Amino acid sequence: MKRARRISARRLLAFAIGDAQADRVVPPSGFTARLTVLAAAAMAFLAVFALALSLATGRLANRWSEALTGTATIRITAPEDQIEAQTAAVLRLLETTPGIGQARLIGRDEQAALLSPWFGPDLPLDSLPLPVLIEITEAGAGYDATGLRARLAGEAPGAVLDDHSRWRAPLVSAARRLRALGWASMLLIAATTALIITLATSAALAANAQVIRVLRLIGAQDAYIAGAFVRRYTARAFTGALAGTVLGAVVVALLPARDTAGAAGEFLTGLGFTGTDWLLLPLIPLLAALVAFAATRTTSLATLKERS
Amino acid sequence: MIELQDVTYGYGGTALLAGISLRLAQGSFHFLTGPSGAGKTTLIKLCYGELIAGQGRVSLFGQDAASMSRDEIALARRRIGVVHQDCQFLDHLTVAENVALPVVVSGRPSQQIERDLEDLLGWVGLAAHRDALPPELSGGERQRAALARAVIMSPEVILADEPTGNIDWEMSLRLLTLLVELNRMGKTVLIATHDLNLIRQAKKQVAARVLRIANRQLLAAGAEL
CATH class of the missing domain: 1.10.8 (Helicase, Ruva Protein; domain 3)
Known part of the structure; x- marks a missing residue:
């Protein structure tokens, strides 16, 4: 097993270093070379954005989930002459409820601030029948929502507990779907890269039929002939993908930061990399090279077998 | 080294060579002659595994070419030098x-x-x-x-398919001299040619066996050679 690993490592090293003489066997082909490098660069550029989308939506899902978890709101809607009594009853009840860390009455000014993005700053709150809102924060293992609802129904009939689950679930679900879409895009990009490399390899093999004939005549084995094409296309895919990744990373880095775009732009401008996310970028050219290696080797060996 | 036993090969259902047997022993010198399209190139290709016989057996250094993998054929070709026209x-x-x-x-x-x-x-x-x-x-x-x-x-064997087809007589003689020298070094040589003068010239220098393909058969050449 150890011996097998050593041989594989040596073969990998030999492949990476290459054989200058063997690589010269296949004549340089300007058009397909440029096409492959360009396609790999474009795919890598798109992959950077797909990766950024996946990571950003993952962060978004976590942020939304964290922001809405651990807090709840009690909304009290009651006739004007009962509202104060019910509010006081709810606050008393919350003080004695296990798992409630803090209960805070949301004042009129704060309510106005929450509504102003939708109705403007000049909203006449006094003329509106706004409910009383109490924000509660969980403590420890949290509270028993079912028990709390039952107690609220008994002591303050106008109070409704909103634990945010009906908001949180679809938002988190949407964010997770976006993340899945990002990963699916990455897979599609990899598949498209493989397809482009396969087509380019097929074209190169067809264009170099004479070279293959000569190599076979002098005793070249399939692996040797395939290797000359595999090394070339792997190197091209890596080079193109490296350039595309660098360009994509620069563009992502130049996107407006979340804190400078304001609240309205927060969703869109959250697209980007933070912290260790950047370490994932070098994987894109490596994966592109791996995809190119697999695609070229499979295509070359299959074509050589067909032509034998 | 290379041996063909009762080999038949054809294209599109029509046999070009039928029941051919040939043995290229070590150090031997052979000429293969016959009209254009008689099957000289086909026979040469059978000798280095480029073509696989439809019937009969082609043996390359003791191995049946039909049962050899592509890689094994490639390795066998390293022991055979081929010169094409x-x-x-x-x-x-x-x-x-x-x-x-x-x-x-x-x-x-x-x-x-x-x-x-x-x-x-x-x-x-x-x-x-x-x-x-x-x-x-x-x-x-x-x-x-x-x-x-x-x-x-x-290589142990040199197969030359019409090596003098595109060159003048002087150059043909020079090439022939090189092939005779190789044979004297112990190499087996098979030259396919329709140039009878070249064969006559070679026979002055080396004990060559001359074979002729006619009517899909491999025959010993006539006394004129």
């Missing part, structure tokens, strides 16, 4: 690189055979053309370069 080269490589190609393909670093390469190019009279590209060579020079490439791995 159209001398296929890689036109983007120099003459020296083309001649050294079998060594590179076999996995040996070509630097190790630099001296052999020099000697070989000198032997075929191409030392001055080592850095030329194949399209820059004349027909005779190309044939000699092809011969140099065919022998650089010191």
Whole structure:
């Protein structure tokens, strides 16, 4: 097993270093070379954005989930002459409820601030029948929502507990779907890269039929002939993908930061990399090279077998 | 070394060669003659595993070619030097690189055979053309370069298919002399040609067996040769 690993490592090293003489066997082909490098660069550029989308939506899902978890709101809607009594009853009840860390009455000014993005700053709150809102924060293992609802129904009939689950679930679900879409895009990009490399390899093999004939005549084995094409296309895919990744990373880095775009732009401008996310970028050219290696080797060996 | 036993081969259901038997023993010299389209090239290709016999058995160094893998055939070809009339080269490589190609393909670093390469190019009279590209060579020079490439791995058998087809008589004699020299070194040589004068000339220098393909059969040539 150890011996097998050593041989594989040596073969990998030999492949990476290459054989200058063997690589010269296949004549340089300007058009397909440029096409492959360009396609790999474009795919890598798109992959950077797909990766950024996946990571950003993952962060978004976590942020939304964290922001809405651990807090709840009690909304009290009651006739004007009962509202104060019910509010006081709810606050008393919350003080004695296990798992409630803090209960805070949301004042009129704060309510106005929450509504102003939708109705403007000049909203006449006094003329509106706004409910009383109490924000509660969980403590420890949290509270028993079912028990709390039952107690609220008994002591303050106008109070409704909103634990945010009906908001949180679809938002988190949407964010997770976006993340899945990002990963699916990455897979599609990899598949498209493989397809482009396969087509380019097929074209190169067809264009170099004479070279293959000569190599076979002098005793070249399939692996040797395939290797000359595999090394070339792997190197091209890596080079193109490296350039595309660098360009994509620069563009992502130049996107407006979340804190400078304001609240309205927060969703869109959250697209980007933070912290260790950047370490994932070098994987894109490596994966592109791996995809190119697999695609070229499979295509070359299959074509050589067909032509034998 | 190479042996054909009762071999039949055809294209599109029509037999070109039928019941052919041939044994290329070590150090032997053979001429294969016959009219164009008689099957000389086909027989040569059967001898190095390019074609696989429809019936009968082709043995390459003791192994049945029909049961050999592509890689095994490739390894067998390293023991056979082939020279074709159209001398296929890689036109983007120099003459020296083309001649050294079998060594590179076999996995040996070509630097190790630099001296052999020099000697070989000198032997075929191409030392001055080592850095030329194949399209820059004349027909005779190309044939000699092809011969140099065919022998650089010191093969046991040399198969030459119409090697003098595109060159003048003087150059043909020069090439023949090189092939006779190789035979004297112990190499087995089979030359397919329709040039009877070349065969007559060769028989003055070497004990060659002359075979003729006619009506899909391989026959010993007549007394005129």
